[in-house]
Amino acid sequence: MKSILSIACVLALFLLAPATAAEPNPLAGKRVVFLGDSITQAGGYVTFVDYYLEKLYPQQDFDIIGLGLASETLSGLSEENHAGGKFPRPCLFERLQRLLDKAKPDVVFACYGINDGIYQPLDSQRFAAFQNGVKQLIAQCQAAGVQQIYLVTPPIYDATTQPGEFNYDAVMTEYAAWEMALKAPRVQTIDLHSAMRKARDAQTEVFAKDKVHPGPAGHLLMAKTILSALNAPIPEESLAEIQADPLYKLVDQLRKHRSSNWMKYVGYTREKTVPPQPLGETEQESAQIQAKINDVRRAE
16 A cells, blocks of 8 residues: 555656756747747847757747737737837737738737827727737738637836826736736746746836836746746746846847847838838858757756
């Protein structure tokens, strides 16, 4: 009887144990595209995600492209005076089909919402426009053969307000709650908003000095939230330690190189229209940077 109980205990511990870096990561060997607004275009959290994947899974290969566009929405809405009245907010659906046709992603991460409410109080029509945009994103991606979609709830609107004063973060809380309740095949929602709200409430320092765009610490929290949802065993290390790592610097170089050139390859409209351009030697050059990344991570 004791031996049976011992075996049962061992099996229970095995089943409850966290994922280890020896296990296959769900993003390994797949083309992964990150979509979003200026936060995704800035790309800090995309670099951190790729950095940890390369570091934690040195024998697995990753193919990640950040294709965020500043000011972009899913709702198609825009403030009358956006950018001083120079141009309306771009909408993802102007470029999404070209992007899907050219990048052919297996996995898509999409982090939208902060611009979709156009910084106004909660409104049923604006909310419905965001909801319809999310559903259109899912339908269009799946029709193009995307195997898995990760919706990332919007980051917080990092403002401190007085009681009774309007705080746009309350709108983002509603948008995030709706995304978390959404059920669709091959769609998983990662609750960034709650994770960032909890972390922000536990500290005095803001994540975003302008209330919208997180600094490096905020981008790192975003990446860790995403990686936790993927069951990646994230080590405890400081932001300074990560940024000083030669592997991080190479991954950031690769992310910037691919993002910049792939954005032009897909084409987009924002303040002006950037028509699709040839990709040229981008992937060959990227392969050279990736080879350096592999040398570093597989030597550790």
